Amino acid sequence: MSEVEATTVAEPLTDAVIMAKLSRNFPPCIVMLGGEMIEVDQANRRVVMGFVATPQFCHSEVIVQGGFLTAMLDAAMSHAVMAGSGLTLSPPTLELKISFLAPGNPGRLRAEGVALKLGKSVGFLEGWLYNEAGELIARATSTCRLVPIAKRGRAIA
Secondary structure (H helix, E strand, O other): HHHHHHOOOOOOOOOOHHHHHHHHHHOOHHHOOEEEHHHHHHHHOOOEEEEEEEEHHHHOOOEEEEHHHHHHHHHHHHHHHHHHHHOOEEOOOOEEEEEEEEOOOOHHHEEEEEEEEEOEEEHHHHHHEEOOOOEEEEEEEEEOOOHHHHHOOOOOO
């Protein structure tokens, strides 16, 4: 292989590579939520993300406002699309339904997102949010539009 060919060969998109690329490209909102990638399973279009709910997110002393919990679930589901598509698709949300099953309290939270079905232009997603004790506190379903990342003008490097 020539030196020119060696510099143009793409890095294989393993789960670890996808996780690193997604982590390097978090938008400020995920950073504010204390977001981190914990696990990527490209074959099953699944990701696990960790978040830190701080007291500043609470609408009372110990209850995290539902919008923050929703953002965590939305992020996990969106990252499942990006990971499951090999970093080729961006998933703007068309519809989002959240069921709050228990209060969210400040502390570490874990969100799991899965892209159940990715069609030609629409995707169907599910997500689950767990507290530090591993109890399910919220679940979500979402419908998203599937937009090639190349059309959004910003690649995931």
